[in-house]
Amino acid sequence: MTLRIRPDLDSLPAYVPGKAFPGALKLASNEVTEPPLPAVLEAITAAAAGVNRYPDNGAVALTEALAQKLGVTTAEIQTGDGSVTLCQNLITITSGPGDEVLFGWRSFETYPLATRVAGATPVQVPLTDDAVFDLDAMAAAVTDRTRLVFVCNPNNPTGTVVTTEALRAFLRRLPSDLIVALDEAYIEYVRPDAAHAVDALALRREFPNLVVLRTFSKAYGLAGLRVGYAVADPEVVAALSKVHVPFSVNSLAQAAAIAALGAQEQLLARTDAVAEERARVSAALRELGYPVSDSQANFVWLPLGEDAAAFAAAATESGLVLRPFAGEGVRVTITVPAENDAFLAFARAWKS
Ligand SMILES: *Cc1c(COP(=O)(O)O)cnc(C)c1O
Numbered sequence: 001m002t003l004r005i006r007p008d009l010d011s012l013p014a015y016v017p018g019k020a021f022p023g024a025l026k027l028a029s030n031e032v033t034e035p036p037l038p039a040v041l042e043a044i045t046a047a048a049a050g051v052n053r054y055p056d057n058g059a060v061a062l063t064e065a066l067a068q069k070l071g072v073t074t075a076e077i078q079t080g081d082g083s084v085t086l087c088q089n090l091i092t093i094t095s096g097p098g099d100e101v102l103f104g105w106r107s108f109e110t111y112p113l114a115t116r117v118a119g120a121t122p123v124q125v126p127l128t129d130d131a132v133f134d135l136d137a138m139a140a141a142v143t144d145r146t147r148l149v150f151v152c153n154p155n156n157p158t159g160t161v162v163t164t165e166a167l168r169a170f171l172r173r174l175p176s177d178l179i180v181a182l183d184e185a186y187i188e189y190v191r192p193d194a195a196h197a198v199d200a201l202a203l204r205r206e207f208p209n210l211v212v213l214r215t216f217s218k219a220y221g222l223a224g225l226r227v228g229y230a231v232a233d234p235e236v237v238a239a240l241s242k243v244h245v246p247f248s249v250n251s252l253a254q255a256a257a258i259a260a261l262g263a264q265e266q267l268l269a270r271t272d273a274v275a276e277e278r279a280r281v282s283a284a285l286r287e288l289g290y291p292v293s294d295s296q297a298n299f300v301w302l303p304l305g306e307d308a309a310a311f312a313a314a315a316t317e318s319g320l321v322l323r324p325f326a327g328e329g330v331r332v333t334i335t336v337p338a339e340n341d342a343f344l345a346f347a348r349a350w351k352s
Contacts, residue, residue: 012116020321025342027333028323030156030186030299032221034336036256037266040222043259047252055251062254065261066229070201075234078241081248083185083215083228086240087150088114090181090211090230093239094147095120102141103150104133106157106328108183111150120147131158131293131301135170142174149174152183153198154190157323157331159295163195164203171207179236181211185228186297188219188271189278196296201231208233216253218298219271220260225253274298278334284344288351295334303329311350318346 020026036044059079067074080086087110095101097119103111105124112122123146125138133151142149151170154161171180182200192198200212215228227249230240260267282300285292293301304311305327312324320343323331332343 008116008119012113024316024319024321025339026321027335027339027343028321028331029223030218030297030331030333031223032219032270032298032335033339034221034270036221037260037263039263040256040259043255044225044252047255051251053251055247055249055254057247059249059254062227062249062257063229065258069261069264070231072201072231073234075237076231077229078232078237078244079227079229079249079254080240080244081226081228081250081253082217083183083213083230084110085226085245085248086213086228086230087111087181087183088117089240089243090148090179090236091115091118091120092243093236094179098145099147100143100145101148101150102138102146104138104152104155106325107133107150107152108156111152121145127155127158127160130160131155131303132160133162135162135166139170139173142178146178149178149180150183151180152185154186154295154297156185156297157299157325157329158293158301159186159297159299160293161190161192161196161296162198164198165195167198168203168206171203171210174209176207176209179209179211180207181213181230183213185213185215185218187214188268189274189298190296191275192296204231211236216257216260220257220267222253222256222260225256226250227253227257271298273336274334277337277340281332281334281340281344285347288347290347290351298335299331299333301329301331305329314350315343315346318349320346 063074063077091114099120100123101115102123115122125141128134204210211232217223282292291303308324308330309326312322312330315322
C-alpha cells in the first residue's frame, strides 16, 4: 500500500538499534557503566509517586538549578528530552527546504538525518587529516543559504577537539546572525591543554549567535531518562520553546537531573578515572600498531578503513559490542579498567 507519506523520507535510512545481547559487554554507546547514585535513585523513586500528574512543562526547578550552576539567567536555558532533540529543534527553528545546515564530517549522525527530515540540505565538510573539525574549510563553505552550523567538540566519533583560537577565529569570520551550535555532549571528559581550553559559556557572551548544547546522558549517567539542555541567547530560547514538544522532558528525568547536579562533584570525579583509562588504552592500542586519534571524550576512535566492519564483527563474536562505521573506523567506549582490558585483549588477539 502506498500511503500519503512524504516521498523524500524514502531515502532516509531506518534507525538500526545498537546490537546488544545477554552477557555482551556494550562499548557502543558511550554510556557510563555505573548505575545511578543512591541519591539520584531516591529522587527518581520519589518522582515516580507523582507520575499521575503531567510534568512541569517549563522544567522550572531544573532550569533554575542549571542557571545557578552555570552563572546564566533562566531565559538563556532550554531543556529538552536529550540534547539530540535540541539539535533537531535548532534545525526546526532555523531551516527548511532550500536551506543549508553545515557541519564537519564524520560527526554525529543526528546532524544529517535531522536536517533531511526538515527538508533542508546537509553540507558536510571533511575533517582534517588529524580527524579534527576543519573550521577554516567550514567557514569557506558558508553560503547565503546557510542557516545553522554544528561544531561537535569533542567530536563524536573521533574524540578530537578544536583550539580556542580556531573556534574564536571561526566565529569572527561567520555572519553574526548565523546560529552556531557547539555540541558539548562530552565536555566533562576534556582535559585540555591551554590551547584547547574552550570556555563555551564565556565565548557565548562574546558571540550571542553561539548555542551551547549539553546533556545528562554521558558523564551524568542518565542516558535512559533523556534530558539535555541548550544555553543560548533568550531570542533563541524563545524560538526553541515554541517548537518544544509539550511535556517531553518527563518528571523522573527532571528530578533525576536536579539530583545529579547536586551530586556533581561525585559524578565528575569519575571522569578523571575515564581520562586516565583513555590515555592507558590509547597508548596500549598504539603500541599494538593501531592508528588511534587523540580523544578527549569517553571513547576512542580507530580509523581502520576497510577493516572497520570486520573488526567490529569479530569483536561481537567475542562478546564485545563496538560501534563500527563501515569503511571508516570503529568507536569504542572507555569505561572501567576491567571492561577496557577486555577490549584490549580482543584488540591484541586481532593483531596476532
Ligand atoms: C550522546 C550525544 C548527544 C546527546 O544525546 P542525548 O542523550 O540525546 O542527550 C549529543 N551530541 C552528541 C555528539 C552525542 O554523542
